[in-house]
Amino acid sequence: MRSMIHRNNLNISVRLATREDAKRLNEIEEACIPKKLRYGPSILASLLSMTSNYITLAVELAEGKKAKIIGFAMGEQDDDKKSLGRIVTIQIDPFYQHRQLGSRLLAELETRLQNSYNINTIELQVHYQNEEAINFYQKHAYKIKKQLRNYYVRGEHAFLMEKKLKKLNFSLKRSFQP
Numbered sequence: 692m693r694s695m696i697h698r699n700n701l702n703i704s705v706r707l708a709t710r711e712d713a714k715r716l717n718e719i720e721e722a723c724i725p726k727k728l729r730y731g732p733s734i735l736a737s738l739l740s741m742t743s744n745y746i747t748l749a750v751e752l753a754e755g756k757k758a759k760i761i762g763f764a765m766g767e768q769d770d771d772k773k774s775l776g777r778i779v780t781i782q783i784d785p786f787y788q789h790r791q792l793g794s795r796l797l798a799e800l801e802t803r804l805q806n807s808y809n810i811n812t813i814e815l816q817v818h819y820q821n822e823e824a825i826n827f828y829q830k831h832a833y834k835i836k837k838q839l840r841n842y843y844v845r846g847e848h849a850f851l852m853e854k855k856l857k858k859l860n861f862s863l864k865r866s867f868q869p
């Protein structure tokens with residue numbers, strides 16, 4: 692399912708990403724994330740191949756007859772605790788940041804995770820110095836639960852953030868069916 696949105700006169704749509712999108716997602720990651728914290732092309736490609744409890748959404752900008760991915764978000768259901776979801780990453784091409792695209796993508800990913808896997812809580816890990824992202828998540832009702840020391844590599848800590856989801860109503864469930 693593709694949903695159309697118009698943001699600041701940008702012709703934007705959101706769709707499920709596939710393995711074919713790996714190269715472009717890697718370009719966005721290189722523009723967004725410091726080298727030592729990146730997934731890199733091979734991990735991104737393997738994450739895109741996971742379909743059973745994993746969702747990757749891409750936000751696309753229409754340019755004439757072509758469309759270009761300008762951001763993406765990945766989420767999953769926890770392997771053990773089935774009521775728990777996780778935002779794995781969300782990244783918007785720096786040129787298109789601050790236009791509410793991240794907010795739109797996060798809301799759609801949360802709804803799809805909830806709808807597909809019936810989760811009631813979403814957690815995420817964010818670098819403890821990534822103030823922009825921490826602000827972004829706090830704006831969307833995520834709360835810092837604790838610090839995870841040396842989470843990425845030695846000296847690179849993370850905050851664990853969490854959000855309790857509101858129950859979906861029936862009409863919203865239907866409109867977001869993948």
Ligand SMILES: CC(C)(COP(=O)(O)OP(=O)(O)OC[C@H]1O[C@@H](n2cnc3c(N)ncnc32)[C@H](O)[C@@H]1OP(=O)(O)O)[C@@H](O)C(=O)NCCC(=O)NCCS
Nearest residue numbers: 780781782783788789790791792793794823824826827830
């Ligand atoms: C975090 C990110 C996804 C936000 O996407 P975005 O499209 O720019 O965000 P939005 O325009 O939807 O912003 C929504 C709110 O988040 C907060 N926010 C976003 N960017 C911010 C910044 N640079 N500084 C402070 N607050 C910020 C603001 O409260 C903003 O609300 P406002 O527009 O009313 O001020 C984007 O900045 C990004 O890709 N960052 C690099 C990758 C990254 O660090 N991802 C998160 C960890 S995986």
